[in-house]
Amino acid sequence: MTYKKVSQLLIFFGMALFLALAVPPIWSKLAQIKPESNVLNSPPAVTSTQAATLPKTMMTNRSLGIGINGFSDYSTQIPFLDAFRTARPWYTICGDEDPACQEQGNNNAEVKLDLDENGWVKSLPKPGTGASYTRVATLLYREIPGAFPTGKYVVLYDGEGKIIYEFESKKIEEESRPGRDVINVTGGGAGICLHILETDPNKTGNYIRNIRVVPEQYEKTFTTQIFNPDWIEKVKGFQTLRFMDWMETNNSPQKEWEDRPKLTNATWQGKGAPVEVMVTLANRLKTDAWFNMPHLATDDYIRKFAQYVKEHLDPQLKAYVEYSNEVWNWQFQQAHYASEQGKAKWGQDLGDAWMQFSGMKAAQVCDIWKKEVFKEASNRVFCVIGTQTAWKGLEEPLLNAPKWVAEGNEPPYKHGIDGLAVTGYFSGGLGKQENLDTVLSWRSDPDGGFGKAFKQLREGGLLKDGDTVPDIISLFEYHSKVAKEKGLKMVAYEGGTHIVGMGGAENNDQLTEFLIAINKHPEMYNTYTMLLNGWKKNGGTLFNHFVDVSKPSKWGSWGALTSLNEKGSPRYNALIDFMKNNPTWWPRE
Structure with a gap:
C-alpha cells in the first residue's frame, strides 16, 4: 500500500537534508577480489549436480514469504555482523578547533567530498x-537503544589517518593499534558516531578505507559468516525473501x-544490496529469492543480473522476478x-x-530472464506483474496492453508471466484523520x-471507512478470478497490517500509542490468521508479509x-x- 512508503520516504529524505548520499563499505578480503570475480567470498557457480538436494518437505512446509526491510x-533489523554495511553515508562537519569553518555553517559540503569509486574519503x-x-562522520545503531549488541567491538581499517569515536562508543587505547581499534559500545539511543579526523596524512594515497565494525567475538569469522545469526534465526523459516x-x-x-x-561499496545504505549478497x-x-528490476535498468543490466542468478542461485530454488515495484503508484518516480x-x-x-x-x-x-538467459531452465524463474488491489479494472491495461499488442506483440500476460501480484493489507480505517x-x-x-478496534x-x-479484513478478502476473490482467467497464479507481494495514522493523524501521540499497541495485541494473532485463511480460501498462493x-x-x-x-509476537x-498448519497447497512446478 502507499502510506508506509510515504513514511519511509519522509524519514529518508528528512535525513538527506543534512546527510550526503555517499557511495558504500568493504571487507578487506573482498577488496582484493578481482572485478571479474567480484562475488561474495568468490563462490563458484552452482550447478544442479553440485547443489545439495532439498528435503522434500522443506519448501512445502513454508507457504509464506517475507519482505526484507531496507538498510x-x-x-532494528541488524542483518550483518559488520555494522558498517548499513552505516549512514558520510556527512561533513567542522572541528571545534576551526572557528572559520564553523562560521560557514558547513554549507552542504557533502557534495564537495573527495571520494574514491567505492565511496571512501x-x-x-x-x-x-x-x-x-574539516572532517567526516557516520552513524551506526542510531536511536535503537537496546536493539543491538553491546560490549567490545573491533574497528578494522586499511590506510593511515586518525579515527575517533563518540556517543555510545569509546576507544580502548591500550587494546588498539593502527588498523585495529577496539571500542566499548554501550546501549544508549545515540549509537556509534565514527569521525575521520585525518586521512592519508603523508599524501601517499594510503587513505583510510575498508572500515569494518564487528563485535569482538566475530572478528575471526565475520568475513565468511557475514550474516547476524540472531537475524538468520528469524527469517530462515520462510519460503521466499522479497528483496x-x-x-x-x-x-x-x-x-x-x-x-x-x-560488494566494495563503502556502505550499502542508500544504494542497496549487491546481487552477490542476496543470492x-x-x-x-x-x-x-524475489528480485525487483530497477525501472530504468537497461536490457544489458537485466540480462547480466539474470545471468548471475542463473549461475549462482541454487537451481532447486526459484527466482521471482518483478519489474520495479508498484509502478501504478504515483508516489514513486517509476510511475511518472x-x-x-x-x-x-x-x-x-x-x-x-x-x-x-x-x-x-x-x-x-x-x-x-526466461527466453534469453535461463532458456531450457526457465522453470526456475517465476515472473510476476503487480497491480493495485483496491482499483478494480486497473489490471486490464497492465495485462493486455492493447497499444503494444497493436504493434504486433502478444499481450503481456502471455510473455511467460506466472503470477498476478496484489497486496493483502488491512487497517479498518483506524488511523484516518476523520x-x-x-x-x-x-x-x-x-x-x-x-x-x-x-x-x-x-x-x-x-467507523466511516472500511478496509477491514473481510473487505480485503473480497478483493482477493476478485483478483483470483482475473488471474485464473489469464492462466496465472495470484500472489501477494506485500501484506499485513496497515494500521497507522494518516492525513495528519500520525502527529497525534495518543493515537500513535494506541495503534502501536493494537499491532502488538494478542488478538492480532487471530486477525492475521483470519486474513491468511481468507487468502488461501480465495485462490491465493504465495503471500509475502511486509x-x-x-x-x-x-x-x-x-x-x-x-x-x-523478541522471541516472537502475535503477528x-x-x-x-499458519505455515505449520497450512503446507504449500499449490503445485510447485
Whole structure:
C-alpha cells in the first residue's frame, strides 16, 4: 500500500537534508577480489549436480514469504555482523578547533567530498584554510537503544589517518593499534558516531578505507559468516525473501550494470544490496529469492543480473522476478517514468499509458530472464506483474496492453508471466484523520478500546471507512478470478497490517500509542490468521508479509518483529503457525 512508503520516504529524505548520499563499505578480503570475480567470498557457480538436494518437505512446509526491510543505521533489523554495511553515508562537519569553518555553517559540503569509486574519503581539507568542512562522520545503531549488541567491538581499517569515536562508543587505547581499534559500545539511543579526523596524512594515497565494525567475538569469522545469526534465526523459516527494499527499488536511479551496488561499496545504505549478497543469503537459507528490476535498468543490466542468478542461485530454488515495484503508484518516480514513456510512445492523450507501459516492460523483463538467459531452465524463474488491489479494472491495461499488442506483440500476460501480484493489507480505517475522535474515545472503555478496534478490523461497521479484513478478502476473490482467467497464479507481494495514522493523524501521540499497541495485541494473532485463511480460501498462493523486523513509530508498525530481542509476537507467531498448519497447497512446478 502507499502510506508506509510515504513514511519511509519522509524519514529518508528528512535525513538527506543534512546527510550526503555517499557511495558504500568493504571487507578487506573482498577488496582484493578481482572485478571479474567480484562475488561474495568468490563462490563458484552452482550447478544442479553440485547443489545439495532439498528435503522434500522443506519448501512445502513454508507457504509464506517475507519482505526484507531496507538498510539504515536506525533499523532494528541488524542483518550483518559488520555494522558498517548499513552505516549512514558520510556527512561533513567542522572541528571545534576551526572557528572559520564553523562560521560557514558547513554549507552542504557533502557534495564537495573527495571520494574514491567505492565511496571512501581520499582527502580532507586542513583546518584553518577556510574550507566549509574539516572532517567526516557516520552513524551506526542510531536511536535503537537496546536493539543491538553491546560490549567490545573491533574497528578494522586499511590506510593511515586518525579515527575517533563518540556517543555510545569509546576507544580502548591500550587494546588498539593502527588498523585495529577496539571500542566499548554501550546501549544508549545515540549509537556509534565514527569521525575521520585525518586521512592519508603523508599524501601517499594510503587513505583510510575498508572500515569494518564487528563485535569482538566475530572478528575471526565475520568475513565468511557475514550474516547476524540472531537475524538468520528469524527469517530462515520462510519460503521466499522479497528483496524490494534491500534493492532500494523505489525511485531507483540504477540504469547501467556498472552502476549497480557492489560488494566494495563503502556502505550499502542508500544504494542497496549487491546481487552477490542476496543470492548468498537465499542459498544459505534454501529460500526462494524475489528480485525487483530497477525501472530504468537497461536490457544489458537485466540480462547480466539474470545471468548471475542463473549461475549462482541454487537451481532447486526459484527466482521471482518483478519489474520495479508498484509502478501504478504515483508516489514513486517509476510511475511518472512509465507515464512519460508510455505517452511518448503511444500518444499524450492515452490515460492509462503508465499501466500499458508497465505491462510491456514486465513482459520484456520476463522474456530476458526466461527466453534469453535461463532458456531450457526457465522453470526456475517465476515472473510476476503487480497491480493495485483496491482499483478494480486497473489490471486490464497492465495485462493486455492493447497499444503494444497493436504493434504486433502478444499481450503481456502471455510473455511467460506466472503470477498476478496484489497486496493483502488491512487497517479498518483506524488511523484516518476523520476517525480520530471516535477511535480515541474507545480508550476509555474498560478494555482500553481493543475490543472495538478488533471488531472494526474483523467486522467493520464502527467507523466511516472500511478496509477491514473481510473487505480485503473480497478483493482477493476478485483478483483470483482475473488471474485464473489469464492462466496465472495470484500472489501477494506485500501484506499485513496497515494500521497507522494518516492525513495528519500520525502527529497525534495518543493515537500513535494506541495503534502501536493494537499491532502488538494478542488478538492480532487471530486477525492475521483470519486474513491468511481468507487468502488461501480465495485462490491465493504465495503471500509475502511486509516486513521482517522494523521499529514501530508514528509512521507505522510494519515489522512482524520490532527487534531481534523478541522471541516472537502475535503477528510473527501467526505467520509461523499458519505455515505449520497450512503446507504449500499449490503445485510447485
